[in-house]
Amino acid sequence: MRNLFLNLLVPLGLVACATVPTTMDPDLFNAELSRLNDNPSPPSADSGLTALLARTDLTEQQRFEVLYARADKRWTAKYDLPGAISDFDRFLMAVPDDLRASESKRHKVFAATEIENAQRRLARLQTLTAWFDDKVLMGDLSAGADRYRTSGITPTDGHLYLLREGGFVCEGDGESVHQYGPEPEYAAGAVWCSDPSLS
Numbered sequence: 001m002r003n004l005f006l007n008l009l010v011p012l013g014l015v016a017c018a019t020v021p022t023t024m025d026p027d028l029f030n031a032e033l034s035r036l037n038d039n040p041s042p043p044s045a046d047s048g049l050t051a052l053l054a055r056t057d058l059t060e061q062q063r064f065e066v067l068y069a070r071a072d073k074r075w076t077a078k079y080d081l082p083g084a085i086s087d088f089d090r091f092l093m094a095v096p097d098d099l100r101a102s103e104s105k106r107h108k109v110f111a112a113t114e115i116e117n118a119q120r121r122l123a124r125l126q127t128l129t130a131w132f133d134d135k136v137l138m139g140d141l142s143a144g145a146d147r148y149r150t151s152g153i154t155p156t157d158g159h160l161y162l163l164r165e166g167g168f169v170c171e172g173d174g175e176s177v178h179q180y181g182p183e184p185e186y187a188a189g190a191v192w193c194s195d196p197s198l199s
Contacts, residue, residue, distance in 0.1 A: 043165040046074065053067065075111055128148070174194060
């Protein structure tokens with residue numbers, strides 16, 4: 001009787017396993033990729049595309065699409081250009097005959113020039129705002145956040161937006177982002193996150 005019960009369970013288990021999808025649903029994938037492409041926040045979009053790329057149920061073609069989307073986002077926003085070049089390289093290696101290949105190669109050349117120029121500027125004395133822009137371009141928003149926090153200087157409106165989106169600035173109780181002089185309206189209520197990884 002016990003053997004009969006087990007014999008019945010085994011085929012049922014195989015059927016259950018066979019019905020589990022092994023790849024991400026195409027409609028779901030397209031909707032998520034479209035949502036991330038439309039996301040105007042560079043840190044948020046980058047984080048979302050990185051999470052999507054980490055999924056193990058993507059088809060090869062889906063993976064290439066995410067790689068290109070992240071590379072294009074990084075290039076367009078001047079947000080982590082070394083990462084953009086790396087993504088373009090992986091994309092071109094995987095699908096060298098893709099219609100976007102020529103454009104990707106041009107973006108790589110321009111990105112490399114931007115990186116060289118940023119490295120030259122970073123080797124010299126800069127204002128904090130200019131230094132922050134170059135650190136963002138180089139993919140190091142965390143260093144920019146640390147410098148603003150230790151300096152006591154209030155970030156510009158645009159920089160505060162990136163710091164919020166990157167999880168370095170929160171709302172509520174904590175160390176105020178603004179320290180000296182009249183508080184700009186855009187910085188009202190902004191505090192440094194106690195643990196950016198949890199924001």
